[in-house]
Amino acid sequence: MGNFKAVGSRLLQLALVLWAVVTILFLMFRLMPGNPMAAYIDPTFTLEQQQQLMAQFGLDKPLWQQYLIYLGNLLQGNLGQSFRYRVPVGERIFELLPNTLILTFSSLIIAYVFGILAGAYLAWKRGSWVEQAAIPMVLTTRAMPEFWLGMVLLAIFSFSLGWFPAGGTRNPGNEYSGLLDLYTSRDFLAHLALPAATLAIYSQGLPLLLMRSNMLDVMKEDFVTMARIKGLSNWTVVVRHAARNALLPVMTSFAIAVGYQLQGNVVVESVFSWPGLGRELVNAVAASDYPLAQGAFLMIALVVIFMNLLADLLYAFLDPRISHA
Amino acid sequence: MPEIAVQKPIGIKRPNILARLFRALRLPTNDPFAVAGLLIYLIFIVTAIFADSIATHDPTEILYTPAYDLAADLRPGQDGFIMGTTSLGRDIFSQLVYGSRSALLIGVTAAFMVALIGSIIGLVAGYFGKWVDAVLMRLADIAFGIPFLPFVIVLAAFLKPSIWNVVIAMALVLWRDTARVIRSQVLTLRTRGYVEAARVAGSSDFKIILRHIAPNILPLSFLYGSIAIGWAILTEASISFLGFGDPDSISWGYMLQDAFASQALAKQAFYWFVPPGICIILVVSAGFFITRGYENILFPKLGR
Numbered sequence: 001m002g003n004f005k006a007v008g009s010r011l012l013q014l015a016l017v018l019w020a021v022v023t024i025l026f027l028m029f030r031l032m033p034g035n036p037m038a039a040y041i042d043p044t045f046t047l048e049q050q051q052q053l054m055a056q057f058g059l060d061k062p063l064w065q066q067y068l069i070y071l072g073n074l075l076q077g078n079l080g081q082s083f084r085y086r087v088p089v090g091e092r093i094f095e096l097l098p099n100t101l102i103l104t105f106s107s108l109i110i111a112y113v114f115g116i117l118a119g120a121y122l123a124w125k126r127g128s129w130v131e132q133a134a135i136p137m138v139l140t141t142r143a144m145p146e147f148w149l150g151m152v153l154l155a156i157f158s159f160s161l162g163w164f165p166a167g168g169t170r171n172p173g174n175e176y177s178g179l180l181d182l183y184t185s186r187d188f189l190a191h192l193a194l195p196a197a198t199l200a201i202y203s204q205g206l207p208l209l210l211m212r213s214n215m216l217d218v219m220k221e222d223f224v225t226m227a228r229i230k231g232l233s234n235w236t237v238v239v240r241h242a243a244r245n246a247l248l249p250v251m252t253s254f255a256i257a258v259g260y261q262l263q264g265n266v267v268v269e270s271v272f273s274w275p276g277l278g279r280e281l282v283n284a285v286a287a288s289d290y291p292l293a294q295g296a297f298l299m300i301a302l303v304v305i306f307m308n309l310l311a312d313l314l315y316a317f318l319d320p321r322i323s324h325a
Numbered sequence: 326m327p328e329i330a331v332q333k334p335i336g337i338k339r340p341n342i343l344a345r346l347f348r349a350l351r352l353p354t355n356d357p358f359a360v361a362g363l364l365i366y367l368i369f370i371v372t373a374i375f376a377d378s379i380a381t382h383d384p385t386e387i388l389y390t391p392a393y394d395l396a397a398d399l400r401p402g403q404d405g406f407i408m409g410t411t412s413l414g415r416d417i418f419s420q421l422v423y424g425s426r427s428a429l430l431i432g433v434t435a436a437f438m439v440a441l442i443g444s445i446i447g448l449v450a451g452y453f454g455k456w457v458d459a460v461l462m463r464l465a466d467i468a469f470g471i472p473f474l475p476f477v478i479v480l481a482a483f484l485k486p487s488i489w490n491v492v493i494a495m496a497l498v499l500w501r502d503t504a505r506v507i508r509s510q511v512l513t514l515r516t517r518g519y520v521e522a523a524r525v526a527g528s529s530d531f532k533i534i535l536r537h538i539a540p541n542i543l544p545l546s547f548l549y550g551s552i553a554i555g556w557a558i559l560t561e562a563s564i565s566f567l568g569f570g571d572p573d574s575i576s577w578g579y580m581l582q583d584a585f586a587s588q589a590l591a592k593q594a595f596y597w598f599v600p601p602g603i604c605i606i607l608v609v610s611a612g613f614f615i616t617r618g619y620e621n622i623l624f625p626k627l628g629r
Contacts, residue, residue, distance in 0.1 A: 016463060017470040024471065028479060136358065136614070143555060143609035145562045148581060148602035155598070159591050263474040267563045271585070281475055282567050285482045297475050305470045 359618025443503025
């Protein structure tokens with residue numbers, strides 16, 4: 001079957017992209033102004049510690065050897081040591097990843113449920129004043145800076161009305177026995193509400209517009225006309241026949257949206273002091289904690305790349321007419 | 326900046342070329358939203374050019390009230406400050422006016438670079454095909470694997486924080502979307518009769534691309550350019566908000582960062598942080614509306 005060959009070439013492409021992004025990351029963090037050793041070695045380290053680190057990263061060797069050592073370290077999952085936290089970067093990243101994923105998925109699920117329903121509704125109401133007014137409004141939400149929307153929501157619902165806390169994931173002093181205990185607590189959900197709402201308002205435009213235009217396409221297809229001729233009710237035609245078929249490409253776009261959302265998280269997490277990967281990246285760059293910044297960047301890039309792959313494969317799987325040329 | 330305005334009469338001297346360019350761009354003047362978008366652009370361009378005479382104060386100057394107190398955190402209208410002042414006693418209205426200048430500078434240069442690089446790569450990949458196409462499209466795959474905002478943040482932080490470095494970082498990633506679309510368009514154009522005819526008649530590749538293919542993809546380049554204007558302004562705002570922006574320029578993102586860091590949210594100073602956001606939304610959505618007008622012209626099948 002040609003499908004296996006197509007998947008094979010897609011995986012080869014994945015390997016190329018992974019290698020290229022890892023290499024760009026290496027160059028980006030080594031060719032910055034100043035001495036790379038100064039970036040990696042904290043002045044408070046003892047001489048032995050310094051030499052140990054230098055040997056580990058091979059910073060005394062020529063650039064190409066450093067590159068090979070970097071690749072070797074990466075393959076072993078060794079991302080280095082964070083300056084500020086004095087812990088392995090990997091450890092720190094996996095500590096923050098759940099917070100980012102919860103924020104991303106909760107906001108995207110809200111956005112997709114709303115976007116799909118509203119998109120189908122607007123396609124159904126095509127040409128009405130509701131649609132005429134709604135589409136420019138949706139475009140406007142896409143034009144908002146996400147962090148600004150977060151600021152406005154914070155000012156209104158937190159500082160003015162006092163309904164929600166202003167930042168973080170929990171009230172200081174509250175202790176939880178485990179992650180599940182924390183994530184299901186009222187405290188955590190109240191902290192999650194505003195950042196998730198910010199990201200959801202921004203993200204709903206994509207599924208909404210996609211769903212609407214797919215619905216408009218599907219409604220013109222023969223099987224929908226056939227359903228109408230059979231005398232099925234408007235509701236049955238729209239929901240059972242048209243919506244189901246229009247839904248597939250929208251679901252595929254979910255994978256792409258996860259990748260985009262992760263990038264948008266960088267600013268929204270900063271507004272709400274949400275301890276996630278994006279805020280950590282910003283703080284690490286600002287504090288010259290390069291191993292941590294590099295690790296956070298790599299983690300975000302990995303999710304983006306794998307979500308792109310997932311979208312491609314899903315798309316090919318759902319619609320066999322798409323070929324991998 | 327007034328030097329830029331002086332160069333304008335070139336268009337008046339040679340109306341033919343300008344008129345032809347306008348026709349080639351196929352500006353969507355029959356779509357009401359697109360017209361509104363073009364009007365918003367026009368207002369912001371005029372504001373940016375005449376910022377010096379519109380602004381009431383120097384946007385970076387620390388101001389004092391007539392009673393010689395620091396003019397900090399004044400409400401709109403107080404002591405003659407139209408939109409109030411910041412916590413450090415700077416005039417918000419003047420900052421807003423000057424912000425249009427950096428927004429347009431960034432939007433236009435980034436959009437130009439993205440559209441130019443993307444169009445050239447798309448043209449070359451689509452026209453020459455084979456290994457040239459394969460190499461360029463793998464480069465596009467790589468660009469799609471780079472998380473855009475983190476990439477711009479890291480580059481802006483490592484290079485000297487300046488508007489140009491933000492623009493370059495954006496162009497290095499964003500060409501990918503334009504290039505892919507232009508390439509697929511060129512693939513279909515390449516097989517058209519008049520291109521074949523030109524090739525048989527002995528036209529060079531360069532001439533065929535420039536004379537016969539490039540004019541047909543110009544509206545698409547412009548479409549992706551106007552999308553990039555919005556992206557660029559939003560990105561610059563995010564970068565400035567995170568504190569990696571150009572410290573020497575007043576931008577809307579810088580204003581929002583200043584407001585956020587100065588506790589404007591807790592002080593309920595809506596007059597401070599709402600206007601820059603509205604300006605960003607207006608300019609970016611103007612780009613979207615123009616884009617939509619274009620899509621109706623370029624892809625009439627899509628419907629509305």
